[in-house]
Every structure is written in C-alpha cells, then in structure tokens.
Amino acid sequence: MSSNSADKSDKKLPSTEKLDLIxxxxxxxxxxxxxxxxxxxxxxxxxxxxxxxxxxxxTEGDAKSFTEGALWDDRIFxxxxxxxxxxxxxxxxxxxxxxxxxxxxxxxxxIRPPKKGGRNSDDNFDWTLGFALNELKMDGINPxxxxxxxxxxxxxxxxxxxxxxxxxERKGHTHESIRRRYQRAxxxxxxxx
Numbered sequence: 001m002s003s004n005s006a007d008k009s010d011k012k013l014p015s016t017e018k019l020d021l022i023x024x025x026x027x028x029x030x031x032x033x034x035x036x037x038x039x040x041x042x043x044x045x046x047x048x049x050x051x052x053x054x055x056x057x058x059t060e061g062d063a064k065s066f067t068e069g070a071l072w073d074d075r076i077f078x079x080x081x082x083x084x085x086x087x088x089x090x091x092x093x094x095x096x097x098x099x100x101x102x103x104x105x106x107x108x109x110x111i112r113p114p115k116k117g118g119r120n121s122d123d124n125f126d127w128t129l130g131f132a133l134n135e136l137k138m139d140g141i142n143p144x145x146x147x148x149x150x151x152x153x154x155x156x157x158x159x160x161x162x163x164x165x166x167x168x169e170r171k172g173h174t175h176e177s178i179r180r181r182y183q184r185a186x187x188x189x190x191x192x193x
Contacts, residue, residue: 014136014139014141014159015139018135018136018139019159019163021135022132022135022136022159022160022163023163023166023167025128025131025132026128026132026160026163026164026167026169027167029124029125029128030167030169034049034050035049035050035124035127035128036048036049037049037050037053037127039053039057039061041057041060041061041062041066042061042062044060044061046060046061050082050086051082051083051085051086052083052086053079053082053083054078054079054080054081054082054083054084054086055083055084055086055087055092056083057079057083058080058083058084058087058094058095058098059092059093059094059095063095063096063097063098064095064097066080066097066098067080067097067098067100067101070101070113071101071111071113072113073113074112074113074114074115074116077112077113080098080101083098084098084102123188125181126181126184126185126188127185129160129178129181129182129185130182130185130186132156132160132163133156133157133160133182136156136159137156141154141155141156141159142155142156143155143156143157143182144156144157144179144182145157145158157175157178157179157182158175160178161173161174161175161178
C-alpha cells in the first residue's frame with residue numbers, strides 16, 4: 001500500500017455513545033431546552049442556565065469589573081440585565097456596583113452600549129457546535145479537514161452536518177458555514193471543554 005492511499009480500517013469513527021450525545025445535544029437545542037452557560041471569573045469557571053448566569057457572574061465573580069465591562073460590551077450588558085431581572089424576580093441580594101448600574105440605566109438608558117454590527121449570533125447553537133466538535137476531537141476526529149492535504153477525509157463538521165440532516169435542520173448549513181461558526185465559537189468561548 002502506498003503512503004498516499006488510505007486504509008478504511010484506519011478511519012477513525014466516533015463511538016455510538018458520542019454520536020448519541022451529540023444528536024441529543026442538537027435535538028435539545030432545536031427543541032429549546034435550556035443551555036448551560038460557562039464563564040470564567042477570578043480564575044474560576046461559573047456555570048448557570050439562562051438569566052441565572054448573569055446573576056452568578058455578578059455575585060460569584062468581580063461585580064465591579066463585570067459592571068464596568070457591561071458599559072462597553074453589549075453582550076455583557078445583556079448578561080447584566082438578565083442577571084438583575086433574575087435577582088429581582090427571586091428576591092436575591094445584589095452587589096452595590098450592580099444596584100448602582102441598574103439605577104443609572106433606569107435614569108439614563110443611553111448608557112447601554114450599542115449593539116455591534118454584523119450578523120446576529122446564536123450563542124447557544126455556537127456553543128453546542130463547539131462542544132460537539134470538541135467531543136469528537138477527544139475521539140480522535142479532527143473538527144475540520146485540511147482541504148489541501150486530505151479533502152476527502154471525514155471530519156467532525158461532516159458528522160455534525162449528518163446529524164443536522166437527521167434532525168431535519170440542515171437548511172442553510174454547509175461545510176463552510178459550519179467551519180466559520182466553529183472558528184467564531186472558539187474565539188467567543190475560549191474555555192469551552
């Protein structure tokens with residue numbers, strides 16, 4: 001056998017359990033199941049669902065830095081608002097920096113940073129995608145393929161596209177669009193498992 005030919009027995013395949021996990025993750029995403037958010041604050045990972053993560057970042061992280069960041073980053077500001085709403089609905093205590101920013105915002109809504117231009121991101125899809133591709137990577141399957149050296153080799157994106165097809169959610173998703181989303185997800189979620 002030449003060094004350029006591929007032996008089918010060398011092809012890495014994900015375990016059935018891994019495929020089931022990824023299928024269930026995307027199925028849950030499309031069904032609207034809650035997604036666990038993971039952020040880092042003070043060198044610690046903070047986990048939370050939906051609005052809860054904003055509150056946890058305020059109380060378990062550095063509230064002063066978080067509220068300062070909310071004044072210049074619209075995503076952090078959205079987390080701040082959802083965390084405040086969570087705290088108020090659940091009658092939870094709030095750090096002084098958070099109370100002051102909320103009061104300032106109520107008096108002057110223009111302090112909210114403007115939304116950044118470009119496409120609306122779907123953080124939950126991007127997180128699910130990144131998590132799925134990292135799970136496949138742990139099984140020895142590269143998330144993306146090297147088009148220059150091995151354009152026919154199956155990669156994690158091919159598996160994700162097959163799962164999206166099975167779920168009837170492939171519409172508009174191509175190998176290239178998923179690859180770009182994965183690249184953005186790696187930047188957006190640097191502590192993705």
